[in-house]
Amino acid sequence: MAKGRSFGAKLAHEASAEGKIICSKCNTEVKKIKLVKAAKSKNDGWLPKYGFVDICKCNEKDILAGKV
Ligand SMILES: [Zn+2]
Numbered sequence: 001m002a003k004g005r006s007f008g009a010k011l012a013h014e015a016s017a018e019g020k021i022i023c024s025k026c027n028t029e030v031k032k033i034k035l036v037k038a039a040k041s042k043n044d045g046w047l048p049k050y051g052f053v054d055i056c057k058c059n060e061k062d063i064l065a066g067k068v
Pocket of ligand 1: 024025056057
């Protein structure tokens with residue numbers, strides 16, 4: 001199990017190092033956040049749909065308010 005854990009830690013480290021983007025409009029760091037939306041399933045039910053969005057000062061209000 002130790003092997004699997006170290007692999008996950010390596011991935012997390014690389015993602016955080018690569019993912020640092022500064023927005024050219026508001027000059028703040030653009031962060032990737034995980035968003036959960038409701039999506040209709042084939043069986044006429046609702047399923048949570050997971051996705052990642054880029055968030056910075058330009059759009060954080062809309063995203064946090066659920067408009068996007
Ligand atoms: Zn921005």
